[in-house]
Amino acid sequence: MEISYKWLQEYIELPELPEVVGKILTGTGLEVEGVEKIDAIPGGLEGVVIGEVLTCSRHPDADKLSLTTVDVGAEQPLPIVCGAPNVAAGQKVIVALVGATLHPSSGEPFQIKKAKIRGAASEGMICAEDEIGLGASHAGIMVLDTDLPNGTPAARYFNLEADYQIAIGLTPNRIDAASHFGTARDLKAVLNRPLTMPSVDGFSVDNQDRTLNVRVDDVVACPRYTGLTISGLTVQESPDWLKQRLLSIGLNPINNVVDVTNFVCHDLGQPLHAFDADKIAGNEIIVQTLPEGTPFVTLDGVERKLTATDLMICDAEKPMCIAGVFGGQNSGVTSHTTSIFLESAYFSPASVRKTAQHHGLKTDASFRFERGTDPNMPVFALKRAALLIQDVAGGVVSSDITDLYPTPIDPFRVQVRYKNIDRLIGIQIDRTEIHRILSALDIEADEVNAESFIAVVPAYRVDVTREADVIEEILRIYGLDNVPLSVHLAADTLSEFPKVDPNQWQSRVGQLLAANGFYEILTLSLTRPAYNDAIRSTLTGADVTLLNPLSEELSVMRQSLLFSSLETLVYNINRRQKDLKTFEFGKIYSQTQSEDGSTKYVEKMRLSLALVGNQEAESWQQKAQSVAYHDLATSVQRVLNLFRIKQIDTQPADPSLFQYGLTYLVNKKPLVSLGLVQPKLAKLVDLKQPVFYADFDWNALLKLANSKSRYEEVPRFPEVRRDLSLVLDKAVTFEQIRRLAHQTERKLLRSINVFDVYEGENLGSGKKSYSVSFTLQDPTQTLTDATIDKTMQRLISGFERELSAVIRK
Known part of the structure; x- marks a missing residue:
């Protein structure tokens, strides 16, 4: 909504500048989005003033030019060469000063500059009406009949002073302010100044000749x-x-x-x-x-x-x-x-x-x-x-x-309690000031007593119908800035922002997985009792059973996303879509008994991934290759990397769910389990293909989320790689090697990787060989051979002592 500053001044005295008025209106809740100057005519006659011709004589070298001196209110009169035939001493005229830009009625704008015309100095221009855009006449200069002092801006004489358009972002509830009168009412209340209403006293009916x-x-x-x-x-x-x-x-x-x-x-x-x-x-x-x-x-x-x-x-x-x-x-x-x-x-x-x-x-x-x-x-x-x-x-x-007007619309009557005014505003405002503000807003007070009063709200204030609305009116006129902050205010008092936004993280993970070829699925939370029974040993709570199930097949709430994913895979495989990568965000449900015997229902958010079929479609460049455990592990690692989770421990996954796999732990708590689904579980949904599945504890993942980026200087010194072949008992896992290596060397060891595994008769019964690479780096200096050898010897001694390893030459 646009409001004119000069139009507002017809209702209320406003000596304040338009920008100041804008700030006042914003403080009352009428948010001013901008203040723009509006010229009545192009250029607004800026740099154009009233002058008086003091002297006028013919130019010695031009018959049609006159040499004049003009008083424009400055210390010295200006010499101006004029070509108008009607210029004469004693006239009040319009003068464009040096630097002014004129916008003529026809033609392009031009700027007034100091000049020499036929050898005579000219420091301005005495104007005709077409030269300042006020008419079409060019017969002569404008001669004024005015007592205004010399130097008065011409815009004031012609009543063409610039206006200002105030843009208000009017909220839907403040339709009462959708006019100059309505806006002036708010200014009246906050500035405590009277309004000047337009008079309609002159209205009269002349006759009844055209009555309808x-x-x-x-x-x-x-x-x-x-x-x-x-x-x-x-x-x-x-x-x-x-x-x-x-x-x-x-x-x-x-x-x-x-x-x-x-x-x-x-x-x-x-x-x-x-x-x-x-x-x-x-x-x-x-x-x-x-x-x-x-x-x-x-x-x-x-x-x-x-x-x-x-x-x-x-x-x-x-x-x-x-x-x-x-x-x-x-x-x-x-x-x-x-x-x-x-x-x-x-x-x-x-x-x-x-x-x-x-x-x-x-x-x-x-x-x-x-x-x-x-x-x-x-x-x-x-x-x-x-x-x-x-x-x-x-x-x-x-x-x-x-x-x-058969049924007049009555004003709203709202009971207001002083204690609620004090409570909601946060301070006690003088009762006299409260009633002054309300009266200035045309809200009358009825049935006033020591505890409360009835606010009689005019019908045009359609947004003020409750006690809180009336209190808001008091506060916005009193001024939110006039309510002091508490002396006990702390930084966390002002606002609390969630450190982790679950929706934002869900979107980020979804985009990551979709970018890596996964399709999101959304499945029912209702499931078959047989599915929960099949994994009962892994569950910590009882089933949530529906009181009025639609069918036996949908009579309990799921306790795992596994079977929802498997059913989706079967549905697509039966339609010849055999190579699938899916993910799902969903809740699982259970119930437990509290110590007092009451039932507690539990909802947990999970994220599941499922892979089946081939990694890529078969082509002339390569043969089809089935998905493997490490394809799933790579996707799981991408999710963990997004959360910047690096320090994890592992343990074998629950064999009730997985034929083989791992559970990743952070701070000794399970975060995600992944591996090859037990075939007997897949058969429950008639799925015969191997399925790799991962199950994230989403809430635990969010607790580890770190939205802050960390930066490190690019290492200035090179890293070094050394390899070892370790003959170990088959029961020893690579995780044990990795953990022991980091415990033994905490400063220089950057990473450890297994690049070959060998089992054979020549190693002996119950033995296997790991070929492991170690990456070493010192951020402060180049590693010497002596330091490297010393570090590797320390690692070898640890493997031999703790894991009974034999180093292959």
Whole structure:
């Protein structure tokens, strides 16, 4: 919403600069999004002042030029060469100073510079009206009749001082401020200054020669309808003041009658509509609904099919306007109009909103009506508009005011307790100040006592219907900045932001997996009891059983995502989609008994991955290769890397679930289990192919999430690799080797990797050989052979002592 600074000044004294006014409005809740300077004409006559010609003589070298000295309020008069035939000493003239940019009525803008004309110095320009964009005449310079002092800006003389457009991001609940009057009401309250309302005392009815019969059939959709006729007017271009007012808020002038209705809408917040009275059939206005599907052509030339709930303004024969939304093509004001019926009404917000949304029409009128206008404004706005129309278009008021208002809308009555004001605001505001603020907001106090009072809220404040709303009104005018912060305030008092956003992490992991060829699945939480029974030994709680299951197959809540994934794989494999990689975020459910015998229901979030079939489709470049454990392990590691989890321990996965696999632990707590699903579990869903499956404890994963990035300097010294072949008992795992190596060498050992495993008769019964590489690096210096040998010997001794390893040469 745009507000004009100069327009506001007609309602309230505003010595403050526009930017300051913007800050005040923002403090009251009317957030100002920007303040833009609006020049009345291009350039705004900046650098153009009133001057007085002190001397004038002919130029010695040019018959048509004059040498003048001009007083422009400076210390010294300016020498100016002038070519106008009517320049003379003693004249008050318009002077463009050096540096001013002029925007002539025709041609390109140009800047005034110091010059020498035929050898004479000239430090300015005495202007004609076309040279400053105020007319077309170039017959001579403008000669003024004014007592204004020399140096006065010309914009002030011509009443062309710059305006400022204040853009307010109006929230839907503050429709009461959708006008200059409404905005001024807030300034009145916060600045404690009086408002100057436009006078309608001059309104009078001249005759009853054009009285119309008005009938409202739907008083629910139209609680109040007012109107009058004006005859003998002339539709023409609006005067400059009216056009400037509309242009200052971004509206294009149309004609004097329509411009007045738009002006009043943005002045008082009351939309109006003018009908050509000669086009009203039967001398009758009927406010009613029409049958479903009735065609109606609106002002934009579009034929629309009306609904049975669209409220229409009709005459005796036809619809003329969609009430509160848009006018009709054949009833509006044109250049031939001489008489009008001027409408000012209060329409039901729900009715207007429904109609505007159905037809996709958003107008200044519907914007206000659908949020709730002031039901007590129509008559005042009607008189205001009638006086303005008579001023700019002539004519006489040719009917009494019709005012159909069968059931007046009462103000809201809200009980307010002083203790709640103090509690919600956080401080105790003086009771006198509370009532001053409310009175300034037109909220009366009734039944006042020591504990409470009844706030009588005017009907135009549709957003103030509860005690908290009234308290909010007090606070926004008192000023949130005037409420001191607590002396015990700490940084964490102001706001608490979640360290880990589960939704954000779920999105990041999903994107990672999708980028690596996985498809997300979403499955039912209901499952077969046999599935939970098959993994009962791994479960810690009892089943959650439905009291009224749809079927035996869906009678319990799942305790694992495993069978949901397996069923999805079977469904796709049966449709010849055999190479699959899936993931699922889902909950599992169980119940436990508390010590007091009550039942506690538990929900846990899990993440599952499943692989089946081939890694890639078969092609001429390579043969198909089945997925393997390490394909799954790589994907699991990518997820852990995303969370920056590096320090993990491992143990064999639960054999009830996996034929083989590992469980990763962090701080001795299980984080994820992965491996080859036991064939007997796969057979429960008729799946015959090997399936690799991983099950993450999602909540545990989130607790380890670290959103902070860590940076390290690129190592300046090279790393070194050394290899060992270790003959060990078959029972010894690589994890034991890795753990022992890091325990033995904590400073230089960067990584350890197994690159070959060998088993054979020549090693002896129950033996195997690991070929292991060790990467060593010192961030402070280059490793010497002596240091490397010493480190490797320490590792060898540890393997021989702890694992009974034999080093192969």
